[in-house]
Amino acid sequence: MPSSTTIAADAGAPRRARKLARRLQRGDQIAHVITFLFAATIFIITALLFYELYTSALLTRQKFGWNFLSGTTWDPVALEFGALPFIYGTLVTSALALIIGVPLGVGAAIFLAELAPIRISNGLAFIIELLAAVPSVIYGLLAIFTLVPFLRDYVAPVVQSALGFLPFFQGQSYGVSLLAGGSILAIMVLPFIISISREVLLAVPREQREASLALGATQWETTWNVVVPYAKAGIIGSIFLALARALGETMAVTMVIGNDPKINLSLFAPGYSIAAAIANEFTEATGDMHISALIELGFVLFCITIAVNAVARLLISTTTRKSGVT
Amino acid sequence: MSVIARRTRRRITNIVMFAVTGACTLLAVSVLFFILGYLLWQGGNALNLDFFTKLPAPVGETGGGFANAILGSAKLLILASLIGVPIGFLGGVYLAEFGSTTPAFVVRYTTDLLNGVPSIVMGIFAYRIVVLPMGHFSTLAGGMALGVMMIPIAVRSTEEFLRAVPNALREGALALGATKWRAVATVVIPAALPGIITGILLALARVAGETAPLLFTAFGNLFWSPGWNQPTASLPDTIFKYAIAPYEDWHQQAWAAGLVLLSLVLVVNIAARLILRRQTSISRG
Numbered sequence: 001m002p003s004s005t006t007i008a009a010d011a012g013a014p015r016r017a018r019k020l021a022r023r024l025q026r027g028d029q030i031a032h033v034i035t036f037l038f039a040a041t042i043f044i045i046t047a048l049l050f051y052e053l054y055t056s057a058l059l060t061r062q063k064f065g066w067n068f069l070s071g072t073t074w075d076p077v078a079l080e081f082g083a084l085p086f087i088y089g090t091l092v093t094s095a096l097a098l099i100i101g102v103p104l105g106v107g108a109a110i111f112l113a114e115l116a117p118i119r120i121s122n123g124l125a126f127i128i129e130l131l132a133a134v135p136s137v138i139y140g141l142l143a144i145f146t147l148v149p150f151l152r153d154y155v156a157p158v159v160q161s162a163l164g165f166l167p168f169f170q171g172q173s174y175g176v177s178l179l180a181g182g183s184i185l186a187i188m189v190l191p192f193i194i195s196i197s198r199e200v201l202l203a204v205p206r207e208q209r210e211a212s213l214a215l216g217a218t219q220w221e222t223t224w225n226v227v228v229p230y231a232k233a234g235i236i237g238s239i240f241l242a243l244a245r246a247l248g249e250t251m252a253v254t255m256v257i258g259n260d261p262k263i264n265l266s267l268f269a270p271g272y273s274i275a276a277a278i279a280n281e282f283t284e285a286t287g288d289m290h291i292s293a294l295i296e297l298g299f300v301l302f303c304i305t306i307a308v309n310a311v312a313r314l315l316i317s318t319t320t321r322k323s324g325v326t
Numbered sequence: 327m328s329v330i331a332r333r334t335r336r337r338i339t340n341i342v343m344f345a346v347t348g349a350c351t352l353l354a355v356s357v358l359f360f361i362l363g364y365l366l367w368q369g370g371n372a373l374n375l376d377f378f379t380k381l382p383a384p385v386g387e388t389g390g391g392f393a394n395a396i397l398g399s400a401k402l403l404i405l406a407s408l409i410g411v412p413i414g415f416l417g418g419v420y421l422a423e424f425g426s427t428t429p430a431f432v433v434r435y436t437t438d439l440l441n442g443v444p445s446i447v448m449g450i451f452a453y454r455i456v457v458l459p460m461g462h463f464s465t466l467a468g469g470m471a472l473g474v475m476m477i478p479i480a481v482r483s484t485e486e487f488l489r490a491v492p493n494a495l496r497e498g499a500l501a502l503g504a505t506k507w508r509a510v511a512t513v514v515i516p517a518a519l520p521g522i523i524t525g526i527l528l529a530l531a532r533v534a535g536e537t538a539p540l541l542f543t544a545f546g547n548l549f550w551s552p553g554w555n556q557p558t559a560s561l562p563d564t565i566f567k568y569a570i571a572p573y574e575d576w577h578q579q580a581w582a583a584g585l586v587l588l589s590l591v592l593v594v595n596i597a598a599r600l601i602l603r604r605q606t607s608i609s610r611g
Contacts, residue, residue: 035416035419038412038413042436049451131354279446283545302444
C-alpha cells in the first residue's frame with residue numbers, strides 16, 4: 001500500500017522538523033549554559049580570592065584588630081606586626097609617582113592630541129603603549145644599575161645643598177630610597193596616563209576647539225581653557241588608574257626601595273612598601289602568625305587597589321559616555 | 327602698545343607651553359629607546375649560545391646559562407594558557423553573544439575587579455589554593471597564578487572583537503535558518519578569530535614577564551624541573567634573583583636574560599598590534 005506510507009511520511013515530516021528545531025534550540029540552550037558556566041567561573045575565582053585572603057588573615061586580625069593598620073613596629077621574631085611603615089612607603093612612593101608622572105603624562109598627552117599631526121601622534125602613541133608592555137622586573141633591573149646610582153651621585157648632592165634644610169631631603173643618601181621607588185613608578189605609570197588621556201582629549205568635539213579659536217584664543221588657551229576642562233573627568237580617571245598600578249606594583253619597587261620598615265620623612269631614606277614586604281618575606285616567613293600578617297597586608301593592598309580602580313573606571317566611563325552622546 | 331605687548335605675551339606662552347608638552351613627549355618616548363639600548367649594550371655582551379643550552383653555574387664559577395629558566399617559563403605559559411584561554415574565551419563569548427543583562431553585568435564587573443588585583447596578591451591566592459594543599463612549591467602553582475592573571479585580559483579582548491563583528495553577518499546566518507549557536511560558532515567567531523588570537527597572545531606576553539606571582543608559587547630552581555610537581559625556574563624570576571645578587575658575573579647574566587625577555591615581549595606586542603591595526607582598518611573600511 002504505497003499511498004498510505006506516503007501519507008504517513010507526510011504526517012511525520014513536520015513532526016520531524018519540529019523535533020529537529022527543538023533539538024537545535026536545545027543546542028542554543030546548551031551553548032548558553034556552557035559559556036555561562038565559564039563566565040561564572042570568573043565570578044567564583046574572584047569571590048574565592050576575596051574569601052581566601054580574608055579568612056587566612058584571621059590570626060592577625062583577631063590579635064591586632066584595627067591596630068594592625070596603625071602599628072609602627074614590624075618584628076616577626078617578637079610576633080609584633082604593625083603595617084603602618086609599609087602603608088606609608090606604598091603611599092609615599094605612589095604619591096611621588098603621581099607628582100612626577102602626572103605633569104609629564106598629561107603634557108605629553110596634550111602634545112599628542114592637540115599639536116602633533118595624527119600620523120606622528122599615532123606612531124608615538126604606539127611606542128608609548130609598548131612601554132606599558134615592558135615587564136616590571138626589567139624596569140627594576142635598569143633602575144638598580146642606572147637610576148639608583150644617578151640619584152645617589154647626582155640628584156642627592158644637588159638637592160641637599162639647595163633644599164637640605166627641609167626634612168624631606170635630609171640624611172645620608174644610599175640611592176635605594178623612597179625617591180628611587182617613586183621615580184621608577186612614575187616612569188611605569190606614564191604610558192597609562194598618556195594613552196588614556198590622549199584618547200579622552202581626542203574625543204573632545206571639534207566644535208569646542210573651533211568656537212574658542214574663533215573667539216580669538218590662541219591654540220594653547222583653547223587647549224588649556226576649553227579642551228582640557230572638557231576632558232577633565234577622563235584625565236582624572238587615567239590618573240586614578242595609574243595610581244592603582246603604582247600601589248600594586250611589586251618587583252621594580254622591591255628592587256630599589258631599600259626594604260627598611262621604618263617611617264622616614266626623608267625621601268632619600270630607604271623605605272618599604274606593602275607589595276615589597278610580601279615579596280621579600282613570604283617565603284621566609286617563620287610561622288603562622290607571620291604568614292597571616294603578610295596575607296593581611298595583601299588583603300589591605302587588595303582593598304585599596306580595588307577601590308581606586310573602581311573610581312577610575314567610573315570617571316573614564318562617564319567621559320566616554322558624554323562624548324559618545326555629543 | 328599694551329595690546330601688542332599682551333598679544334606677544336600670549337603668543338610666546340603658546341609657543342613655550344607647546345614646547346614644554348613636546349619635551350614631555352620626547353622624554354616619555356626616549357624611555358623605551360633607553361631601555362632597549364641599555365639592555366642591548368649590557369646584555370648583548372653576555373648573551374651567547376651557552377645562555378640557551380646550559381644550566382646556571384654554581385656560585386663562584388663563571389659561565390653557565392638559563393636553559394632551565396627558559397624551559398620553565400615555557401611550561402608555566404602552557405599551564406597558564408590551559409587555564410586562561412578556555413575561561414577567557416568562552417567567558418568573552420558569553421558576554422558578547424549570550425549574556426543577559428544582570429549576570430553579564432556581574433561577570434563584567436568581576437572581570438574588571440580581577441584585572442585590578444595586584445600581581446603579588448595573585449601569588450598569595452595561588453599559594454593558598456595550590457601550594458598549601460600540595461605542601462610544596464610547584465610549576466602547577468605558578469601556572470595557575472599566571473592563568474588567573476590571563477583571564478581578564480582574554481575575556482576583554484574576546485568580547486571586544488566579537489562585538490566588532492557587524493550585526494549583518496549574524497542576521498545573515500540567522501536568516502538562512504541557522505540557530506544562534508551555529509551562527510556564533512560558524513560565522514561570528516571565525517570572523518573575529520584573528521583579533522581574538524592576537525588578544526590572547528598579548529595576554530600571554532603580559533604574564534610572561536610577571537615575576538611577583540611566581541616568587542612563592544613556582545619559587546625558582548637552579549636545576550631542571552622534571553614534570554609539573556616541582557619548583558621551577560623562570561626567566562623573570564631568575565632576572566630578579568640575579569639582579570639583586572652581589573656578584574658582577576650574575577649581573578651580566580641578568581642583563582642577558584632581560585634582553586631575551588624584553589625582545590620576546592616586544593616582538594609579540596609589536597606583531598600583535600600591527601595585525602590588530604590592519605584588522606580594525608579592514609572592518610572599518
